[in-house]
Amino acid sequence: MDKLEALKRLFPGKVDLSESERLRHGKDEGYPEARPVLAVVYPEGVEDVQKALQWARAWGVAVIPFGAGTSLEGHLLPLGEAISLDFARMNRLLEVRPEDFLCVVEPGLTRKALNEALKGTGLFFPVDPGADATLGGMAATNASGTTTVRYGGMRPNVLALQVVLASGEVLELGRGVRKTSAGYDLKDLFIGSEGTLGVITRLTLRLHPLPEHVHTLRVFFPGVEEAALASYQVMASGLPVARLELLDELALRALNRYLGAGFPERPALFLEFHSSTKEALEAESTLALEMVKEAGALAVEAAKTEEERKRQWEARHQAYWALVHLFPGHRFAITDVAVPLSRLPEMVRYAQGLLREMGLTGNILGHVGDGNFHTLVPVLPEDYPKAEAYAEALVRRALELGGTCTAEHGVGLRKKKYLPLEHGPALDWMRKLKALLDPEGLLNPGKVLDTP
Numbered sequence: 001m002d003k004l005e006a007l008k009r010l011f012p013g014k015v016d017l018s019e020s021e022r023l024r025h026g027k028d029e030g031y032p033e034a035r036p037v038l039a040v041v042y043p044e045g046v047e048d049v050q051k052a053l054q055w056a057r058a059w060g061v062a063v064i065p066f067g068a069g070t071s072l073e074g075h076l077l078p079l080g081e082a083i084s085l086d087f088a089r090m091n092r093l094l095e096v097r098p099e100d101f102l103c104v105v106e107p108g109l110t111r112k113a114l115n116e117a118l119k120g121t122g123l124f125f126p127v128d129p130g131a132d133a134t135l136g137g138m139a140a141t142n143a144s145g146t147t148t149v150r151y152g153g154m155r156p157n158v159l160a161l162q163v164v165l166a167s168g169e170v171l172e173l174g175r176g177v178r179k180t181s182a183g184y185d186l187k188d189l190f191i192g193s194e195g196t197l198g199v200i201t202r203l204t205l206r207l208h209p210l211p212e213h214v215h216t217l218r219v220f221f222p223g224v225e226e227a228a229l230a231s232y233q234v235m236a237s238g239l240p241v242a243r244l245e246l247l248d249e250l251a252l253r254a255l256n257r258y259l260g261a262g263f264p265e266r267p268a269l270f271l272e273f274h275s276s277t278k279e280a281l282e283a284e285s286t287l288a289l290e291m292v293k294e295a296g297a298l299a300v301e302a303a304k305t306e307e308e309r310k311r312q313w314e315a316r317h318q319a320y321w322a323l324v325h326l327f328p329g330h331r332f333a334i335t336d337v338a339v340p341l342s343r344l345p346e347m348v349r350y351a352q353g354l355l356r357e358m359g360l361t362g363n364i365l366g367h368v369g370d371g372n373f374h375t376l377v378p379v380l381p382e383d384y385p386k387a388e389a390y391a392e393a394l395v396r397r398a399l400e401l402g403g404t405c406t407a408e409h410g411v412g413l414r415k416k417k418y419l420p421l422e423h424g425p426a427l428d429w430m431r432k433l434k435a436l437l438d439p440e441g442l443l444n445p446g447k448v449l450d451t452p
Helices: 003-010 019-024 046-059 111-117 135-140 186-190 224-236 249-259 278-294 306-317 319-326 341-358 381-400 416-423 426-437
Strands: 039-041 062-066 082-086 093-097 102-105 158-164 170-174 199-206 213-220 241-247 268-275 299-302 331-334 363-366 374-379
Touching (some): 003 039, 003 046, 046 062, 046 082, 046 158, 062 199, 093 111, 111 135, 158 186, 170 186, 213 278, 224 241, 224 268, 224 341, 241 306, 249 319, 268 278, 268 306, 278 299, 319 363, 319 374, 341 363, 341 374, 341 381, 374 381, 381 416, 416 426
Parallel strands (some): 039 082, 062 082
Antiparallel strands (some): 093 102, 102 199, 158 170, 158 199, 241 268, 241 363
């Protein structure tokens, strides 16, 4: 019996061998290569995951967990024979405990589906990477997004995990409480591990009260550097910022064409404040307006209705696709650096100047309240190495300023070469942890670390 026949017998009705699905599961949204997996398996419970790993050990085939396929750094590309574990059938909301501000979910549930299910509880799950990613995938990459400046990314919002190791052993990590000091924090080791240490099969998530008073602004500036400086001043003020996003004129031009948004095509900050009282919100918004005007703001627009507020943030989430549609036939290098907040204006100035110096077109946008921004560089396929050289120069500058090569997208294949610069000797200990937890190298091999 060959390996695929054995796989089909082990999982009747749960294996897809079609060429289209095998290729769809061997690529993500941002990496320039794609390669079909050997097969796609749809587990329906933790026992199925254990059986899949048992099969993988017996046949020496790698396993790549799959959520929604929205990652950007090559996390899903198989480097050899591999099956994809697609969690679309493990998508249940298992428990909601409003009195404890938590819920328990399976990894295939998406963030939008979770918040839809939470309607009527007065609670929501705040992490929003833009794409409607699965919660298991978001934990695996330690995703964040526009609300991270107020609520944090995945790591502080995941209270507990159930994880299956390559050996098939099931671990329960963390507890459904706000804090614990009991032993080593193995839970956080698996958050951001990109499926290389274990397979997440259940998550306990922290929920937050829906904000009662929200104020959303669009502030336009003469240049990107002035917008970045204003963002730092707003953060330094201690105001309760819930969202603070930078979009340059190229992003707004793309959104106007893609969505018919009608934004002024100037660098902008999109801001949002969440407050407990109307009076506090008005005072905080007034102070913020004074700050941005002192920083050189040319115009300020407020979202006057709930619908307008939703349209504003939907536009921000669609910025990537708007830019892709603005440059048909191009390939895209996407950066994800973050620096200490005080160095953000300097880093933005460097990024913009380097684009001009290298003769590249590029867009700057991102979560500047976290010191994190992205540059999307469109190039014709033959010029892709030039865009990669730009991305590398940007990473090296960010590291010189005390920053990181990736704030939220993860390492995957694209960022591995920067880890020695960022982590030094600690990288050897990461390899030792990988070898301890996955001695045969079956879990998403070649991602994060180069391993045998």
